Amino acid sequence: MGILGNQEIADYQYFTTYTVYSNIAGFDNNIYSGTGFQLGSPDLKWEKVNTRNIGADLSFLNDKLSVNLDYFYNKTNDILLSPITPTVLGTTLGDVNIGSMENRGWEVTLNYHFKTGDFNHSASFNIGNTENKALDLGNPQIRVVDNVGFIQQNGLPLGAYYGLKTDGLFQSYDEIANSAIPIGVTPQPGDVKFVDRNNDGVIDDNDRYYLGDGFPHYNFGFSYNLNYKGFDLSVLIQGVGKRLQSLRGDIYMPFHNGAWYPVIFKHELDTWTVTNTDARFPRLTTDNSSSFSNNWGRPSDLVILNAKYIRVKNIQLGYTLPEKLVSKCGFKSVRAFINLQNPFTFSPNSFIDPESTEFDNLLNASGGNSGRNYPTLKFYGAGVNINF
Amino acid sequence: MERALISIFKNYKHEETDLYFAGIIPIVYFLSCQKLSVSPTDKFTDESYWTSVSKAQLVLNMAYNQMYSANTMWQDEQLSDNLVHTYGASDPFSIRRGEATPALGLFANEWKGDYGGIKTCLVFLDNIDRITDIPEATKARMIDEIRFIRAFIYFRLVNYYGAVPFFTDEITLDEAYKVSRTPKSEIMTFIHSELDDIIKNGNLPTSDNLAQEENGRITLGAAVAFQARAYLYENNYQKVKDLTTEMMNDQDKYGHYSLFTYAAKKDMSYFMLFTPESEYNSEVILDETYVPNLKTWTNMTSMAPISKKAQISADNPTQELVDCYLTMNGLPVKGADKDPSYNEKDPYVNRDPRLYATIVYDNYKWLNKDGSTDIIRTAKGSNTEDSYISPVDRQTKTGYYVHKYFDWTMGDNFQSGLNIIMFRYADVLLMNAEACNEISKITESQWNETIRPIRERAGFTAAAALNYPANKSQAELRDIIRNERRVELAMEGLRWFDIKRWKIGQQVLNGYMHGFKFGGSDANVDGGYLRVAQYQFSDNRDYLWSVPLDQMDLNANLKPNNPGY
Numbered sequence: 031m032g033i034l035g036n037q038e039i040a041d042y043q044y045f046t047t048y049t050v051y052s053n054i055a056g057f058d059n060n061i062y063s064g065t066g067f068q069l070g071s072p073d074l075k076w077e078k079v080n081t082r083n084i085g086a087d088l089s090f091l092n093d094k095l096s097v098n099l100d101y102f103y104n105k106t107n108d109i110l111l112s113p114i115t116p117t118v119l120g121t122t123l124g125d126v127n128i129g130s131m132e133n134r135g136w137e138v139t140l141n142y143h144f145k146t147g148d149f150n151h152s153a154s155f156n157i158g159n160t161e162n163k164a165l166d167l168g169n170p171q172i173r174v175v176d177n178v179g180f181i182q183q184n185g186l187p188l189g190a191y192y193g194l195k196t197d198g199l200f201q202s203y204d205e206i207a208n209s210a211i212p213i214g215v216t217p218q219p220g221d222v223k224f225v226d227r228n229n230d231g232v233i234d235d236n237d238r239y240y241l242g243d244g245f246p247h248y249n250f251g252f253s254y255n256l257n258y259k260g261f262d263l264s265v266l267i268q269g270v271g272k273r274l275q276s277l278r279g280d281i282y283m284p285f286h287n288g289a290w291y292p293v294i295f296k297h298e299l300d301t302w303t304v305t306n307t308d309a310r311f312p313r314l315t316t317d318n319s320s321s322f323s324n325n326w327g328r329p330s331d332l333v334i335l336n337a338k339y340i341r342v343k344n345i346q347l348g349y350t351l352p353e354k355l356v357s358k359c360g361f362k363s364v365r366a367f368i369n370l371q372n373p374f375t376f377s378p379n380s381f382i383d384p385e386s387t388e389f390d391n392l393l394n395a396s397g398g399n400s401g402r403n404y405p406t407l408k409f410y411g412a413g414v415n416i417n418f
Numbered sequence: 419m420e421r422a423l424i425s426i427f428k429n430y431k432h433e434e435t436d437l438y439f440a441g442i443i444p445i446v447y448f449l450s451c452q453k454l455s456v457s458p459t460d461k462f463t464d465e466s467y468w469t470s471v472s473k474a475q476l477v478l479n480m481a482y483n484q485m486y487s488a489n490t491m492w493q494d495e496q497l498s499d500n501l502v503h504t505y506g507a508s509d510p511f512s513i514r515r516g517e518a519t520p521a522l523g524l525f526a527n528e529w530k531g532d533y534g535g536i537k538t539c540l541v542f543l544d545n546i547d548r549i550t551d552i553p554e555a556t557k558a559r560m561i562d563e564i565r566f567i568r569a570f571i572y573f574r575l576v577n578y579y580g581a582v583p584f585f586t587d588e589i590t591l592d593e594a595y596k597v598s599r600t601p602k603s604e605i606m607t608f609i610h611s612e613l614d615d616i617i618k619n620g621n622l623p624t625s626d627n628l629a630q631e632e633n634g635r636i637t638l639g640a641a642v643a644f645q646a647r648a649y650l651y652e653n654n655y656q657k658v659k660d661l662t663t664e665m666m667n668d669q670d671k672y673g674h675y676s677l678f679t680y681a682a683k684k685d686m687s688y689f690m691l692f693t694p695e696s697e698y699n700s701e702v703i704l705d706e707t708y709v710p711n712l713k714t715w716t717n718m719t720s721m722a723p724i725s726k727k728a729q730i731s732a733d734n735p736t737q738e739l740v741d742c743y744l745t746m747n748g749l750p751v752k753g754a755d756k757d758p759s760y761n762e763k764d765p766y767v768n769r770d771p772r773l774y775a776t777i778v779y780d781n782y783k784w785l786n787k788d789g790s791t792d793i794i795r796t797a798k799g800s801n802t803e804d805s806y807i808s809p810v811d812r813q814t815k816t817g818y819y820v821h822k823y824f825d826w827t828m829g830d831n832f833q834s835g836l837n838i839i840m841f842r843y844a845d846v847l848l849m850n851a852e853a854c855n856e857i858s859k860i861t862e863s864q865w866n867e868t869i870r871p872i873r874e875r876a877g878f879t880a881a882a883a884l885n886y887p888a889n890k891s892q893a894e895l896r897d898i899i900r901n902e903r904r905v906e907l908a909m910e911g912l913r914w915f916d917i918k919r920w921k922i923g924q925q926v927l928n929g930y931m932h933g934f935k936f937g938g939s940d941a942n943v944d945g946g947y948l949r950v951a952q953y954q955f956s957d958n959r960d961y962l963w964s965v966p967l968d969q970m971d972l973n974a975n976l977k978p979n980n981p982g983y
Contacts, residue, residue, distance in 0.1 A: 048462035055479035056709035058633035058698065059835070064480035065473070067541065070464075116972045117530035118583045119594040120537020169972055174523065177507075214516035214954055235521040235967055285810070292810070316809045317506050318951060320515060327507045 046070040047124075068124050075127050080105040098139040100158075105132045105165075114169040129167045131188070135160035150257040157250040157271075162187050162393075176398030178276040178388070179329030181240060189393035191241040191274060193329030194233065195225040199302050199312055210237075215324045220302035220313030222325045222332060241331050244389055247272040260352065266344040275337035275387060278398035282333060282382075283326055284311055297381040339377035339384035341406075345370040362417040371409035468548040471556060477542045478560055481567045482634075484535030486574075486706040488715035488838045491911035492733070493524070498913035500739045500904075502931040502951050504815035505720070505732035513963070514927060516954030520967035520983050529966050532575050533583075539568035540588045558621040563636045565616055566644065569609045573648060576602045577915060580962045580980055584608070598975040599965075606652060613645040625673035625703070633698040633707075634837070639665065639673040640704040643841040646849050651919050655853040662850035666867065675843040676700045677875045685877040689775035689785075694827050694836050703841035710827065710835030719832040721820035723778055723794050724813055725803045727830050734816035735777045737932040737947050740765075742905050743773040748873075748883025750901075762935065771877035776908050778819035780936055787826040794819070797936035806937050809950070816950055817934030822909040839910065844872055848903045855899055859892040869902055876906070918961055928955035958982045 046069050054064025085100040109129025112122055137158030144151050163185065170183040172192060181192035200206050200219050210226035211217055212233040227237040248271025256263040280286035284298040302309040312325040325332070348367035356364045377384040383406055388399035467473055495501050496510035503511035509524035518525070542564045546557060568586075575582045584600035585593075586608075616622065622638045642665050649657035665672050678701040680690040690696050698705070708714055720732035741752055746768045749757035759768065766779045778784065782794040795802040796817045806817050825834035851868035854860045860868075865886040873883050890898065900920065904913060917923055933948035943949065959982025970976045 046464040048464070048467040050462075050476060051480075053709075053712045054476075055482045055634075056707040056713050056835075057635060058631050059707075059709050060631065061709045061712040062479050063476055064483055065462075065467075065476040066480055066538075114972070115591060116594040116597075116969055117526070117966075118533045118597060118969070118973075119589065119591060120533040120535075120540070123591070172521070172968065212517065213519060214512075235519050318504050318511070318809070318815075320517065320952065323507055323512065323515075323517060327512075 067121065069121055070124055074110070074125070075108050077109050077127070078107045080107065094143050096141045098137075098141075100137045100139075101135070103132065103134045106130060109167070111167060114171050130165045131162060131167065132165055133160060133162045148258055150255075152255045154253045155250070157248060159248050160245070161247070162245065164188060173395075174329050175388075175395055176278045177327065177329055178278060178333055178395070178398050179238070179241075180395060183240075186240055187243040187245060189244040189389050189395070191244065191276065191331075191334055193238055193241055193331060193334075195227070195237075195239050195241070196330050196332050197223045197225045199223060199307075199309065201307055212324055212328065215320050217321055217324050218313070219304075220309075221315075221321045222312050222330070224330065238329075241334055242274045244274055244276065244387060244395075245393065246270045246337075260350045262346075262348045262350070264344070264346045265342070267340060267342050269340035270338055270384070273337040273384070274334050275382070275384065276334050276399060277382060277401060278333060279400035279402075281401035282335075284314060285317075295381065297379075335382070336378045337384045339375060341372060341376070341384075342370075342374040343372060345373060360418070363415070364417075365415045366413070367415070368412040369409070371411075372406050373408060373410070375406075468545045470549060471552045474542065474546055474549055474552070474560060477538060478563060481535060481538045481542065481564055482707075484531065484538055485567045485570055486838070486840060488706065488708065488717060488834075490574075491706070491838050492717045492721075494911035494914050495909055496733060498917060499736060499926045499931065500908050500913050501721075501733045501820075502736050502816060503732060504734050504809070504950060505730055505812075508732075511951070513960070514953045514955075515951065516956065516960070518964065518983075520964040520970070520979060522964070525964050526966035526968060528578060528963075529575075529969060532571050535571045536568060537588070539564045539571070540586070544588055555621070558619065559623070562616045562619055562621045562641075565612050566622075566636050566641055569612045570644065572605055573609055573644075573651075576605050577651065577918070578963045579965060581605075583976070595973050596975055597973065606648065609648055610645065613641050613648065616641045617645065624671075625675065634705055636704060637673060639675060640841055642672055643703045643846055646846065647841070650849050650853075651915060653856075653919060655856040658849050659853035659857060662846050662853065665846050666850065674700070675703060675846070677844060677847075677871055678702075679875060685771060688772050688876050692775070692823050692836075692839075694825055697837050701843045702837075702839055703843060703846070705837035705839055707837050708835045711833065712835070714828075714833035714835050715838075716832045716834065718820070718824055718828075718834060722824055722832075723784070723804045723819045725792070725794065726784070726824070727832065728819070729832075730812045731814045731819060733820070734814050734933070734950070735818040735820060736816060736950070737818075737934055738926070739904070739908060740773065740777060740779070740818065740934075742901055742908075743770040744878075744883065744905075745769055746878065746880060746883070748878060748880045765935075770905065772905055772908075774821075776820075776822040778821050780817060780934065796934070798938040806934075815933060816931075816948065817936055820909060844875075844906055845912075847872055848899070848906060852896075852899050852903065855892060855895050860895055860899070862886040862888065869899065872902065872906055921957075921961075923955045923960055924957055927953050927960070929953060956982055 046067060048065050048067045050063050050065050052063045053061050055062045082103045085098070088097040088099070089095065090097070107130045108127035109131065110125035110127055111129045112125050113128050115123060135158060137156060139154070139156040141154045142152070164182060164187070166184055167182060170181060173180045179191060179193035181190050182188065183190070200209070200217055200221050200223050202219055206217055206219070209223055210231050210233050212224070224233045224237065226233060227239060250271060251266070251268040254265045280293055281295065282298070284294045284301055285292055298311060300306070300310040302311065302313040313321070315321040315325070346367055346369045348365050350363060350365040353363065375384070382401045383403065385406070386399055386401060386403045388395040388397065390396070493510055496503055496508065497513065509522055512518045512522060543561065546561060572584065580602050581599035582605070583597040584605050585597070589597060617638065620638070622636060622641060624638045628635065628637055642661055646658050646661040649661065665675070669675065678687060678691045678696060678699045680687040680696070691699070691701065719729050722728040724731060744750055745757040745760055747757050747759065749755055751757060751760045751765070766773070766781065778794055778796070780796040780800070784792040784794050786792065794804050796804055796806055796814055796819070798806045804813060804819070806815070807813055809815055823836060823838070825836040828834045847868040851860060851864065854864040870884050878884055887895070887898065900916070903916065907913070917926060929952070930944065930949045931951045931953060932944060933950045935946045937948040939946055939948050962980040964983040965976050965979050970979065
């Protein structure tokens with residue numbers, strides 16, 4: 031158990047500060063600086079992290095099987111945050127000690143070694159989960175970044191998605207006539223239908239939901255090693271059991287905003303038409319139409335994908351030549367191997383790396399995820415290790 | 419300063435069967451409760467800032483920066499029927515299509531930006547007295563500049579939102595959570611009395627007395643023009659007439675202004691008015707200023723022709739605007755007085771030269787700074803970089819591009835240092851003409867002092883364009899003056915506020931916005947003019963914006979919201 035301080039905070043926030051910025055005003059085409067300011071927070075304290083941790087190491091079957099259990103609970107108090115305040119104030123406050131949040135999680139690791147004849151096996155499996163929750167982070171903050179909605183609110187995890195829930199696609203004018211639709215929109219069959227959360231007959235800001243979080247949960251890994259005479263085999267598998275990821279741009283929106291990246295990928299071809307009514311994507315429309323803004327213009331779960339996955343990270347098969355044989359040639363040892371890196375990935379959406387994310391380390395998202403990260407490389411190789 | 423640092427390291431271990439329980443307390447910092455007295459070296463604090471005139475000037479500069487912007491001007495223009503957004507989403511476009519909800523980003527951003535500007539003004543006014551070695555005249559002038567800016571920002575707020583929180587001293591955080599909305603009329607009364615004061619004080623220089631290096635600073639003439647506009651938006655025509663008449667007739671007192679003419683080529687005067695060469699000319703009353711390479715705006719990247727390096731044509735002039743330009747004979751192209759020589763198949767010839775200065779159309783002769791010209795084609799099938807292709811391509815979707823305010827000195831990065839004019843003398847003349855006609859039908863002499871010189875400067879020579887149309891009724895003259903105002907001030911961010919005060923939203927912003935005839939569309943639909951976007955206008959809702967949703971969530975006293983949201 032313990033309490034930890036955090037010193038990664040900006041200086042001088044206890045003063046109301048005046049900062050001179052360059053290139054603020056021009057008179058007769060000469061440039062002048064200008065001054066901005068930030069209100070001070072006189073009673074600053076350190077952030078405090080309260081850490082608790084409990085674990086157990088167990089072993090069974092003459093140490094062939096070992097089990098490691100771990101549970102932790104961190105509560106951070108007096109988090110320094112720039113609070114959400116009414117903008118009528120005209121300025122923002124520096125960081126103040128307003129926040130508290132918690133992280134709790136557990137991890138289980140199993141290791142098992144055994145022999146069958148000349149075969150030596152060793153297997154290891156681990157799984158863990160971490161949940162974070164905002165306990166007291168001041169006023170809620172709803173942000174829309176690239177048409178993906180986020181909410182920071184007490185009781186919810188950081189990196190929480192927020193927006194309308196889709197209810198499939200409209201299939202007929204009758205259905206449209208009998209459904210709640212957003213103000214000003216005249217949808218057509220093939221456009222997105224939303225859930226009218228408060229049943230007031232209109233889709234608006236009051237119909238938004240917390241849609242889940244973008245933090246990976248139930249991370250697991252499995253490794254297996256086998257030795258038989260000169261042969262060795264190792265397999266490493268890892269994955270995430272529960273995660274959401276959001277996507278924007280041409281990788282997920284057929285034709286995106288047509289004029290800019292007029293492309294449609296193969297995985298985007300499943301758009302609604304009168305003959306393809308159970309489509310994944312709404313019908314194609316011009317990008318300045320009211321249907322387009324209905325379908326893609328408002329934050330919803332349409333752009334939030336299931337990002338769970340299992341990935342075979344590595345398979346290696348090797349053979350070490352008998353020592354007698356190689357010592358004649360003056361070598362200490364010779365091992366030949368083939369190696370496959372990332373040969374298989376199983377995920378609901380094959381077109382996007384399930385590990386890619388819009389969040390930084392602090393679960394802030396400054397822009398949507400366009401899937402333009404470097405893809406995970408598949409690597410097939412072979413080699414020989416020689417020791418002299 | 420006193421700071422205690424104690425570190426403790428403890429390790430508990432409970433060995434019970436196979437389970438152990440481990441925890442650590444690595445380090446604990448204690449900060450003493452004494453107030454720190456170390457001051458930052460890279461920033462100023464409240465105690466160290468207010469020491470000199472130049473520091474006060476820096477805050478004033480920030481207020482100038484927050485008063486207005488090119489972006490705001492173009493955004494306001496997008497709220498009108500002069501420009502239509504044709505690529506993806508945009509907040510003004512959502513408003514015009516009747517889809518805006520209280521969570522719209524623009525509602526929140528404008529509110530936040532405006533109150534940021536108000537705050538700067540209030541900080542200035544609350545602290546300026548702390549500077550002791552400041553000449554009285556300098557101080558008085560700076561205070562009146564700040565008061566002008568504060569009034570200008572409140573004026574924007576009431577025009578967008580109606581009733582808004584109103585205060586003239588800095589508010590505390592506590593108050594920010596509780597402040598309620600003050601009726602627009604009360605805030606307008608304040609704006610008028612501030613401007614009356616500023617005009618009466620005489621602390622601001624006239625444009626005649628403004629030193630050249632001070633070009634861009636607020637003058638007495640700007641205060642009078644602003645006062646006239648503030649009354650105009652309230653339809654107080656008597657006040658408008660009085661103020662504009664004073665500006666026209668008592669120029670020794672308010673500064674000498676005149677319609678800009680380009681001596682080298684008179685018929686290019688209007689064209690040249692919006693070029694970098696002509697900044698701070700005799701017509702300009704107040705600019706939002708920019709400086710090449712250092713303080714710039716980039717909106718042209720979505721409005722200029724593609725062959726002029728625009729990235730994408732996202733905001734296009736409408737056919738509705740193009741149709742407002744008269745023929746050189748001084749006759750309209752539509753309606754009962756339609757010019758018989760006007761040919762819909764060759765619509766851009768023999769038109770008001772301001773069309774050429776404002777809008778790029780098919781077969782447009784683009785003038786480069788070095789005097790060379792390029793032909794811009796926009797008709798479908800003309801197969802140039804600029805030609806209309808379809809509603810989803812990056813070229814124009816109306817057949818038109820924007821020319822006015824295109825800065826021909828800017829590089830490929832589209833960063834323009836061209837000033838945006840906030841008030842100019844032609845506006846004063848147009849306000850005068852409108853006020854005269856509303857009070858009682860405009861007279862020949864009033865016409866000859868206002869509309870006639872504007873049309874002469876535009877390049878009209880025909881008598882029908884220049885002479886007083888004596889046979890027209892007051893109502894017909896109203897239409898003529900309003901049309902003149904729309905054409906002269908197109909792409910200056912004023913049209914939306916005219917629509918608002920004339921209450922013509924239902925007429926001009928409900929239904930389709932159109933593009934040109936040469937897009938290959940069905941001749942039986944709207945005469946073959948492209949339907950580009952469908953607007954919806956609700957009289958009950960759309961003359962005001964919604965109070966930002968997140969602000970109402972933080973402060974319930976801002977409710978009830980404006981009707982319709």
